[in-house]
Amino acid sequence: MSALQVGLGVGRSRRVVGRLADLGPVTVVAAGVVAMLILVALFGPLIAPHDPTAVDPLNVYAGSSSTHLLGTDDTGRDILSRLIYGARPSLVGPAFIVAIAVTLGSGLALAAAWFGGWVDAVISRALDILFAFPGLILAIGAVAMFGPGLVAPVIALAISYTPYFARVLRSAAVRERRLPYVDTAWVQGVSARKICFAHLLPNLLPLMLAQASVAFGYALLDLAAVSFLGLGVQPPTSEWGLMVANGQPAIVAGHPQQALYAGMTVLVAVVAFNVLGEGISRRVLGKTS
Amino acid sequence: MSSRFVLGRVAALAATLLVASFVIYVALYLAPGDPVTSLIGGTHASPSLVAQIRHEHHLDDPLFVGYARWLTSALHGDFGQSLVFRDGVGQLIGPRVGTTLLLVAYAAVLILVTGIGLGILAALRAGRLETTIVVGTTVAMGAPTFVMAIILIALFANNLGWFPVFGAGEGFGDRIWHLTLPAIALAFSYVAYVSQVTRAAVREELRGEYVETARSRGLPERFVVRRHVLRNAMGPIANVSGLTVAGLIAGTVVAERAFGINGLGSLLVDAAARKDLAVVQAIALMMVAAFVVINTLVDLLSAALDPRLAQKAVA
Amino acid sequence: MSALLELERLRVELPVEGAMRPVIHELSLEIAPGEAVGLVGESGSGKSTTARSVMRLLPSGADISGGLRFDGVDLLGLDRRGLREFRAREVSMIFQDPRAHINPVRTIGDFLVEVLTTVRGERREAALARAEEMLRDVGITDASRRLRQHPHELSGGLLQRVMIAAALLAEPRLILADEPSTALDVTTQEEVMAILDEQRRERNVAMMFITHDLDLAAAVCDRIAVMYAGFIVEEGAASTLHAEARHPYTRALIAARPDSGARGEPLRAIPGRPLSAFEAPEGCAFATRCPHVGDVCRTTRPPLREFDGGLVACVRAAEIREGAAPAQAANGV
Numbered sequence: 001m002s003a004l005q006v007g008l009g010v011g012r013s014r015r016v017v018g019r020l021a022d023l024g025p026v027t028v029v030a031a032g033v034v035a036m037l038i039l040v041a042l043f044g045p046l047i048a049p050h051d052p053t054a055v056d057p058l059n060v061y062a063g064s065s066s067t068h069l070l071g072t073d074d075t076g077r078d079i080l081s082r083l084i085y086g087a088r089p090s091l092v093g094p095a096f097i098v099a100i101a102v103t104l105g106s107g108l109a110l111a112a113a114w115f116g117g118w119v120d121a122v123i124s125r126a127l128d129i130l131f132a133f134p135g136l137i138l139a140i141g142a143v144a145m146f147g148p149g150l151v152a153p154v155i156a157l158a159i160s161y162t163p164y165f166a167r168v169l170r171s172a173a174v175r176e177r178r179l180p181y182v183d184t185a186w187v188q189g190v191s192a193r194k195i196c197f198a199h200l201l202p203n204l205l206p207l208m209l210a211q212a213s214v215a216f217g218y219a220l221l222d223l224a225a226v227s228f229l230g231l232g233v234q235p236p237t238s239e240w241g242l243m244v245a246n247g248q249p250a251i252v253a254g255h256p257q258q259a260l261y262a263g264m265t266v267l268v269a270v271v272a273f274n275v276l277g278e279g280i281s282r283r284v285l286g287k288t289s
Numbered sequence: 290m291s292s293r294f295v296l297g298r299v300a301a302l303a304a305t306l307l308v309a310s311f312v313i314y315v316a317l318y319l320a321p322g323d324p325v326t327s328l329i330g331g332t333h334a335s336p337s338l339v340a341q342i343r344h345e346h347h348l349d350d351p352l353f354v355g356y357a358r359w360l361t362s363a364l365h366g367d368f369g370q371s372l373v374f375r376d377g378v379g380q381l382i383g384p385r386v387g388t389t390l391l392l393v394a395y396a397a398v399l400i401l402v403t404g405i406g407l408g409i410l411a412a413l414r415a416g417r418l419e420t421t422i423v424v425g426t427t428v429a430m431g432a433p434t435f436v437m438a439i440i441l442i443a444l445f446a447n448n449l450g451w452f453p454v455f456g457a458g459e460g461f462g463d464r465i466w467h468l469t470l471p472a473i474a475l476a477f478s479y480v481a482y483v484s485q486v487t488r489a490a491v492r493e494e495l496r497g498e499y500v501e502t503a504r505s506r507g508l509p510e511r512f513v514v515r516r517h518v519l520r521n522a523m524g525p526i527a528n529v530s531g532l533t534v535a536g537l538i539a540g541t542v543v544a545e546r547a548f549g550i551n552g553l554g555s556l557l558v559d560a561a562a563r564k565d566l567a568v569v570q571a572i573a574l575m576m577v578a579a580f581v582v583i584n585t586l587v588d589l590l591s592a593a594l595d596p597r598l599a600q601k602a603v604a
Numbered sequence: 605m606s607a608l609l610e611l612e613r614l615r616v617e618l619p620v621e622g623a624m625r626p627v628i629h630e631l632s633l634e635i636a637p638g639e640a641v642g643l644v645g646e647s648g649s650g651k652s653t654t655a656r657s658v659m660r661l662l663p664s665g666a667d668i669s670g671g672l673r674f675d676g677v678d679l680l681g682l683d684r685r686g687l688r689e690f691r692a693r694e695v696s697m698i699f700q701d702p703r704a705h706i707n708p709v710r711t712i713g714d715f716l717v718e719v720l721t722t723v724r725g726e727r728r729e730a731a732l733a734r735a736e737e738m739l740r741d742v743g744i745t746d747a748s749r750r751l752r753q754h755p756h757e758l759s760g761g762l763l764q765r766v767m768i769a770a771a772l773l774a775e776p777r778l779i780l781a782d783e784p785s786t787a788l789d790v791t792t793q794e795e796v797m798a799i800l801d802e803q804r805r806e807r808n809v810a811m812m813f814i815t816h817d818l819d820l821a822a823a824v825c826d827r828i829a830v831m832y833a834g835f836i837v838e839e840g841a842a843s844t845l846h847a848e849a850r851h852p853y854t855r856a857l858i859a860a861r862p863d864s865g866a867r868g869e870p871l872r873a874i875p876g877r878p879l880s881a882f883e884a885p886e887g888c889a890f891a892t893r894c895p896h897v898g899d900v901c902r903t904t905r906p907p908l909r910e911f912d913g914g915l916v917a918c919v920r921a922a923e924i925r926e927g928a929a930p931a932q933a934a935n936g937v
């Protein structure tokens with residue numbers, strides 16, 4: 001019987017995905033941009049016209065040309081290739097942030113909803129405290145502790161995103177927990193773990209999907225900001241936020257290409273993820289306007 | 290609003306601050322790596338010298354003693370010594386607070402005036418203006434501070450030259466002039482966000498049944514909008530704008546960095562990059578405190594604007 | 605006696621998903637000064653829309669045609685200013701759910717005096733004094749404290765009394781009461797209705813009373829019009845309608861009340877579901893559910909005509925009264 005129930009849960013989320021097709025034109029365009037970004041992140045090395053680390057001292061700050069579509073940077077590296085190679089670290093980080101935050105958030109939500117009482121109270125209070133730490137401050141603190149790189153800021157941002165997931169999922173889980181079928185299953189001797197994972201969790205999936213898709217754009221933005229501050233991915237790895245920072249000094253000298261192209265890439269990516277996220281969450285939660 | 294509600298909020302604020310300060314202290318206390326080693330650098334120091342330095346900086350205290358000492362000193366404005374910058378943390382922070390506060394306040398004013406204004410305009414004027422505002426703000430919401438910063442710098446540094454693109458300036462007028470671009474970069478995406486929330490809130494209230502009542506009583510439309518729709522939308526708007534302004538405290542880090550402004554944010558980034566834990570602790574504590582205090586003020590304001598909230602919270 | 609409110613072949617269409625759908629078909633009704641007329645029907649029959657049409661409170665995009673006159677003035681021709689004056693001075697509306705229809709973040713006092721101070725230019729202190737007196741008239745004790753309270757501090761019954769007080773404060777000539785007691789619990793319902801009835805009579809204010817409850821309408825109204833799918837199907841004196849219902853729909857409504865049959869007898873629900881106005885078939889709107897339906901009912905729309913001292917829109921009314929009409933099995937939808 002649990003297989004059937006799981007099947008129902010999966011069926012529900014598959015329906016959700018099936019409905020993504022009729023999201024409306026703007027969302028579809030955003031979905032196209034997102035799909036393109038993901039493809040670039042996956043197959044970047046195959047697409048990039050140049051080695052992103054190949055310097056060319058004779059050809060620094062070159063303008064757009066047929067060999068360098070977006071020109072070159074301060075050491076003559078191809079900007080387009082660096083943007084393409086930068087897609088992977090720029091997108092993998094936010095993906096981890098969201099995945100970790102959703103996992104932690106839904107775990108806490110289920111625990112709070114299932115046990116109730118003091119467990120719920122402690123979890124809720126802890127989440128309140130966590131709310132007091134802005135994500136960026138937490139990320140900077142993590143860098144101060146563990147040194148710069150992708151890992152510490154990603155974990156810090158994931159922790160700071162957790163309360164947003166946990167709060168919404170908790171109230172949904174509490175509502176779901178009160179439904180009669182949960183008690184029926186419990187009386188029938190179904191184990192708590194099975195009820196949580198086979199019944200409660202699948203029913204929270206649409207909400208989790210909605211929240212995750214909205215959070216992704218923000219995670220991308222926050223992590224790029226950390227890199228921009230020089231505390232994230234370190235050179236010579238290319239990453240969009242870092243490229244903006246590295247390209248900034250050249251703006252005053254009249255060579256804004258690198259900073260502007262990298263900045264635009266972040267902008268387009270964040271807008272695309274935001275629009276898609278809003279579209280998905282509207283669909284999933286059935287909200288209009 | 291009952292005094293019980295206010296006291297409850299203030300007590301919650303104090304509790305949150307206490308726990309948060311403990312978390313900040315413990316996190317950095319447990320941080321891997323010995324600050325003394327990095328302080329002395331490559332030179333080979335005798336164990337007794339290391340022990341002496343550790344003692345001078347209270348690095349050998351047990352956890353709770355250290356925390357109590359740190360917190361009491363911090364409450365007196367003494368945040369200890371910076372091992373990296375070789376100066377009192379207070380001396381490092383003091384001159385920078387004003388700059389950061391001014392930048393945050395400047396951005397906050399931009400957000401409140403422009404964001405709420407655009408949102409109300411979009412909600413009340415259906416049609417092309419609304420579409421323009423909605424599309425514009427959707428794009429603007431994806432424009433993070435550092436992207437806006439380089440766009441503004443590229444625009445003004447070379448082509449227009451109306452505003453300086455570096456530093457914080459001297460004297461009030463000059464500072465405002467210097468901080469204009471940073472404040473715009475910092476406020477930009479938040480303006481978009483606040484305007485979207487404002488539009489949604491006003492729209493929601495316009496649909497309210499009590500608005501139908503007001504219209505059915507022959508009240509002029511302007512009165513209905515001002516005294517009912519906007520008055521009721523004020524609660525959610527104040528709530529979101531307040532949280533947004535609180536969020537500026539963290540966002541200022543990026544704006545200061547991008548425009549080379551010597552404020553708390555720049556100092557925090559430098560300190561983090563160089564593992565200067567005393568400075569990171571102090572600034573993190575101040576920023577978290579400011580964030581929590583603003584959030585509490587927003588809660589109180591929301592309750593004052595909507596008496597139902599205070600009752601619900603006390604009950 | 606000339607009519608205070610006059611609806612003449614009123615037709616209302618609302619935009620639904622891009623298409624215009626009729627909500628009211630050719631509705632004619634008159635209310636005399638001081639008279640109370642009940643508009644009775646199931647939800648979706650168009651009774652609330654009728655009241656909102658009089659107030660010109662329809663959603664934007666609504667299409668309203670026909671005659672709509674108050675004291676001889678064409679309401680459909682009013683400009684914004686004229687409309688405001690009309691709403692502020694001539695008519696007051698009492699809504700079903702006072703909790704939703706009174707602004708939750710402003711005080712009861714604000715709610716009561718806002719029309720007096722803004723439209724009529726009365727001084728706030730004077731207006732508040734009148735409001736306090738009016739609260740006492742509608743049976744609210746402790747009135748001065750109530751003025752300073754917010755809606756969430758009052759019970760539903762008290763709030764509806766506040767709404768009634770607000771309606772009366774405007775000294776209107778007509779009150780539109782849209783199911784004023786439906787959202788309240790049973791014991792409060794009666795109190796609130798009694799106060800509305802008493803105060804209205806005392807001040808000689810006419811009333812359009814909208815309800816789905818035929819008995820309640822009969823108790824407080826002089827005349828009753830029964831609505832079905834955007835049509836008035838029957839109209840007559842409140843005192844006689846009950847005993848002499850002529851339209852099959854009215855009869856079915858009476859038979860379907862919980863206390864109509866003897867104890868132990870099952871309720872006689874009307875077969876089929878109520879139609880919305882836009883679903884009304886070509887002939888009689890009730891034809892799909894009528895036990896007396898004949899071929900002619902399915903093809904021609906019955907006009908509302910005089911019959912037995914009232915008005916009824918049924919071609920077979922005479923046969924039904926004689927008991928001659930064969931009761932066929934109802935054709936469900």
